[in-house]
Amino acid sequence: MRDLLPDEIELRDATAATILGVYRAYGFRRVETPALESIQLLTRGEGGENEKLIFKVLKRGEKLDLTRAAGEADLADLGLRFDLTVPLARYYAHNHARLPRPLKAVQIGPVWRAERPQKGRYRQFTQCDIDILGLRSWVAEVELILATTDALTALGLKDLVVRLNDRRVLVGLARRSGFDPSRYDSVFIALDKLDKVDWPGVSKDLESAGHPRSAISRLRELLSTAGRDEAVARPATPGSGTGSRLDEMRQRLGEHADEEAFTALGAVLRAVRDEGGGRFEITFDPTLVRGMSYYTGPIFEIASSAFPSSIAGGGRYDELIGKILGQDVPASGFSIGFERVVSILMEGAGRAARPQKRIAMIFGEDRDDLAAVLPAARRLRAEGHSVSLELRGKKLGGQLAALTAQGFDGFAVFDGSERPAVRWFEERRATPGQGEES
């Protein structure tokens, strides 16, 4: 875990405000769940590997009986949430009678994972999810994708590429290739590495896992582009993943093609492409695999030229809420990698992004300046500026340099001689490169 310093928090706050503003414009409403959930909920198997990383909270008072405790299960009753999806499913199950249906929810908040500390990974970090609960139609995916590309565009991210696939297409591929139906998950895990290790690596992984060579070679054929026997590759050039590739895959899968899945993917591609115009690229990519096992339908990711891996991902999970509520509730969601986005924006962030001027008013406590300083500060604040009162230090020059380094845009120095004189030191800010060292 780590402390956040003011410059970074201000960027994070502004980022969150921009994202929330766009999602609100799309009719999503804020949902908030507590940080702590019951251990039972968090360890019921929907969280995959993350369930091993739960911070567990000690029972309190009489409930904690050390003499009878045989293991962790007897010691802890609560845990810190490791994602926002499992708590949202619990939230909907508990509150659905008071919530609109469909519910369009946006969540932003911290999650915790007890990972070994490593560079760029923190044990407390922020997630930002939107979910549409109670809507079975592909219209949900259209909204999720349009809203999220709009949000990322509003943050200034460029060259967005949306990749779209469907769990049912992956299952069709595995079935048509002839893999053992009980071992599809292992096929998908190997395929998921395609963008890191290329096809020879995936093929080797599948062989080591004991899958038949005939199935592996058939999978390669099915994934080769444009019917030619070329290397399996993710669609790289704009337009290569158009609807025609979708139609081709439908034909290749033959009787193993899930008609509902292909119809939905086609409708999503068309609607998003018509509305998205040239603002971003969307492409069907049959090699896209999303990690979580709870996905049941369309899955999707967004990449930006500014970052090597994806910056947002999501999919449909029609069965997760049913496992808690006892009745099926269709659901689909999209999660922005908030920490990744912030790290991208941090690199490009200049002070230019700040609309508000930061002004320091410098005066002496022992003089009678305050009666002049306070009304002047009030007027500047009313104009939208941030005004900080600063007591005059021993050396004014050094103090001004320090304040400039802190990012102040201007100064007013009250010298208290007669009527307080206001002098401005704007020229420090006018010199390019000055004051950027903080």
Add this chain to the structure above:
Amino acid sequence: MRDLLPDEIELRDATAATILGVYRAYGFRRVETPALESIQLLTRGEGGENEKLIFKVLKRGEKLDLTRAAGEADLADLGLRFDLTVPLARYYAHNHARLPRPLKAVQIGPVWRAERPQKGRYRQFTQCDIDILGLRSWVAEVELILATTDALTALGLKDLVVRLNDRRVLVGLARRSGFDPSRYDSVFIALDKLDKVDWPGVSKDLESAGHPRSAISRLRELLSTAGRDEAVARPATPGSGTGSRLDEMRQRLGEHADEEAFTALGAVLRAVRDEGGGRFEITFDPTLVRGMSYYTGPIFEIASSAFPSSIAGGGRYDELIGKILGQDVPASGFSIGFERVVSILMEGAGRAARPQKRIAMIFGEDRDDLAAVLPAARRLRAEGHSVSLELRGKKLGGQLAALTAQGFDGFAVFDGSERPAVRWFEERRATPGQGEES
């Protein structure tokens, strides 16, 4: 703990944004610390009774050795923060080299206390604090009070009364009355109940605690207003707590009056009163006691006619950071009772406060409406509205009624007959009382 529903979260978000906006205008900058701190920090004695209410986090992996664990101390290494002040002191101690001095910090975030569940009290709740670290001058208190009254006024709270006292005045009162110096804390705890039990109750408490009658009676005399032998009462009428009351107290305490404290209080009263104009009341109240033992100087509270108890409180704590850092750092802070303020605003909250219109666009998935719906939604969003796509239900009338109950301000229904016709159902919103039942 509890789930928050969209209507309440939107009010909470707007409240936080208003408060943060005012504090930023005063030059305060956001600080954020992790939710988890080390158990050592949280249990070092600065948190008073709150330390009994810590949610403790189980050690992980090899560190957790049940066979050797003799008690809770062997099982937990982290805890959820119970306030924002102790973590801020740790934050400043760790990061002071990278932080401006003075640091004007604003924090808003959740804290956790393992209290027994009761009405209106939650085990996770939000605190909102501002603190000025590294400034010994009474100018800090002037800024804290002006910024906080401005923030509360911006939220629409009326008839604000600031009560101001000083720990050193309380000590002077106890000394002048002749209480046992080792038992001043017990005197202050009894005095703190004055607004609940009146003087006879306080007097009885002091007697039961074994304090001498002579001291109790002397304390009553010192606290009686205007030199007359009337009942001890908190200043109730405007102007009754003016500087003259401060001067009178200084004289009554004689050699036990802390000159520095009285000078600072006088300067704060004058500066705040001159600048605050008629916007709020500020009054010296020698009966004000703030609970936390770490206060060392001025202490203050704000009450509003809208709420029976105080809605913000704070004080100077010059020694807390030094206990962690090993070198003294003067500090003073003000905390807004965020949950109280939200509960006040909830009662008065109407839809009028929402500037953005919420519009539902209703269409059929099976028709080809989407190509018309999406550009229309985009235009309305660009105008600042929130537009939610809604699939047409079986009965339009019932669907519109449900959406109205959810708080939608307007509807566009695409009937797909020829060119999509847009019909507006604004009249539902025009009828007073309609749609307010949600």
